[in-house]
Amino acid sequence: MKSATTIRDQITAYLSEQGLSINQFAIASGINSGTLSRVIKDQQPIAMDHLERITRGMNLPEDYFYSLYVDECFHRSPPTWRRLRPFIERSAALGRLDCVEQVVQSLLDNLVYAPMLFEVAEGLFEQGLWQAAGLLYKNVSLSEKYQNSERLAICQYRLFKIGLGDDQSVNLREAILFECYIDRLNEADQLDGLKDLLDVYYSLQKWAKVNELAEKLLLLATLRYNLHHRSKRKEEHERNPRSPLYVYILRSHLFLSSVCMEYGDYKAAIEHVPQYTEVNWIQEKDDEAKRIIAQFREWGTANIYLYRLLDGQFEVLADYVEYISTKPDEIFTAMYNIVKSANRYGWNIDPILERFSDHIPYRTYTSEFGEYNQQVMVDKHTRFLAELAAYYLHSNRTEGITFILQCLESSAKINNESVVITCVDLFEQFRYIAGDDEIERYKLLIREVHKSNEKKTFQASSSV
Structure with missing residues (x-):
């Protein structure tokens, strides 16, 4: 089919090449023949439904006419x-x-179109079409x-969510931009x-920013929780957050404890634990509330062990x-902190590492609230590899070199x-103690780091 400047030109050329009448193509495409005739004669705008039927009737890819359709929508007829x-x-x-x-x-x-475009963006965002929504x-x-x-x-807020990814410098920029709003x-x-x-x-x-925002969230x-339960009148169209209100209170205390x-204040960290485990003030008694409360109590129990461990209390390690x-x-998460404590206090934890070796490679983890935040877990796994490398290298074991290279890549x-x-x-x-292949791998990774930094510097200067 010869190229043409408009959708109508291409339809006309197609009918001529195929020897089809308007009536025949109308039947094949499922469009009323009168409507098709008016479209071809430029007496009627092409509706989106008509465009899809015409494209299928001509056996073309669905988006074949899309670039030309922009012209159709704005220049050949009023939008x-x-x-x-x-x-x-x-x-x-x-x-x-x-x-x-x-x-x-x-x-x-x-x-006047801004509110309508915003509504479409919200729909695309919900469908996971984040690039277009962005x-x-x-x-x-x-x-x-x-x-x-x-x-x-x-x-x-939506652009902040869309912009988050693996690059921590980008995540920091997105957070700073969004926080203003x-x-x-x-x-x-x-x-x-x-x-x-x-x-x-x-x-x-x-950590200073985490503390500031956790206090604000709390x-x-x-x-909002107190107002919700004191108010006798419930707004029918009241907007609700993603989670029950009490969850944000519990999460605030969990962040403050962390x-x-x-900061190394393990006594204060332990004192925060009852704030998210002893929760008789929660008025909700449904199954969801019971599951969530149980999850926070589990975290509280684990965290008391953890804080004592980080404080150097070796006697709690086995428990x-x-x-x-x-x-x-x-x-x-436990292994990460056990290795960190081992490096700090000179403990031998070889049996523990062997027992839980399947948990050393990166994987996703879930809780009552779904998967753990990806940015948090990827960063924590990267730091975990660094701690593992240090643990093995301090006893001159070559496994440490392997973990350094994995950590550097991550x-x-x-x-x-x-x-x-x-x-x-x-x-x-x-x-x-590194082998020749490992040294070459190290040099290659360092070059990749330099390239990444040069790219980041260029992007930062371009955005100024």
């Missing part, structure tokens, strides 16, 4: 939301982000950048936004190991500079 919305949604589903971008750029010359959110944000609106804040969200979204920010700052080990969640642990052995999804992937420095320091200290 109508009835045609544009399904076109945006289908373009997103088929990965035609170029078409989504063209439509959005044209529409936002008229700000394009819409960015453009809606630009159209409202001078407005102190909740819609602008929600756009920034969190107070503009309604209280339900604020709770979820604070929780998501906490996960990111926790993975980045920004205050907001407590106020901050104390990271801790037996306790976590019955909790498969807690074994990795820390380069997530752009964790502090762990890269740890790896380089360890390798240079114990280079003498």
Whole structure:
């Protein structure tokens, strides 16, 4: 079929080449012959449903005419939301982000379309079509950048979620950008936004920020929980956060306990535990509440063992190991802290490492709330590899070199500079026990780190 400048030209050329009449093609495509005739004669705009039927009738890929359809929607006839919305949604589903971008750029010359585009973006976000949703959110944000609106804040929240990935420097940037907007969200979204920010700052080990946001989450969640149960009148359309309100209170105390642990104040960390395990104040008595309370009590029991272990109390190690052995999804976190304690206090934990060797490779873990946060777990696994490397190298065992290389590869992937420095320091200290192949692998990984840093520097300078 010869190329043509419009969809109508290509339909006409197809009918001529195939020797088909309008009536014959109307039957084949399932379009009313009168409608098809008016479309071909440019007397009627092409609806999205008509475009799909014509494309199938011509045995062409579904998005074959999409680039031309943008022109059809804006230049050959007045733009109508009835045609544009399904076109945006289908373009997103088929990965035609170029078409989504063209439509959005044209529409936002008229700000009346901003709320409608936002609604479509929300639907795409829920479907997991995050790249297309991100394009819409960015453009809606630009159209409202001078407005102190909740819609602008929600756009920034969604862009924050879309932007998170393996690169820790990117995650930090996304968190800083979003944090400026969190107070503009309604209280339900604020709770979820604070929780998501906490996960990111926790993975980045920004403990002062974790402490600040955990206190903020605790205050907001407590106020909202008390108001909810004191109010006799329940709003029918009241917006609810993703989890029950009491969960945000419990999570706040868990974060605050963890901050104390990271600062080395294990006594204070233990004192926080009853705040999320002794919870008679929770008024909900349903099965969900019982499961959640049980999960936090499990974490509390494990954490008391952990805090005592990190405080150097070797006598609790055996009990801790037996306790976590019955909790498969807690074994990795326990092993990380056991190795860290072993390095700090000079303990021999070879039997424990052998017993739980299946949990050394990275894997996902779940709790009552679903999978653990990916950014937190990837970062923790990277640091775990560094601790393992140090443990073996301090007794001059070559397994340590293997773990250094694994750790260096992982820390380069997530752009964790502090762990890269740890790896380089360890390798240079114990280079003498590395084999030639391992040294070459190390050099290759260092080059990859340099390339990653150069790329990050270029991107940062380009965004200024």
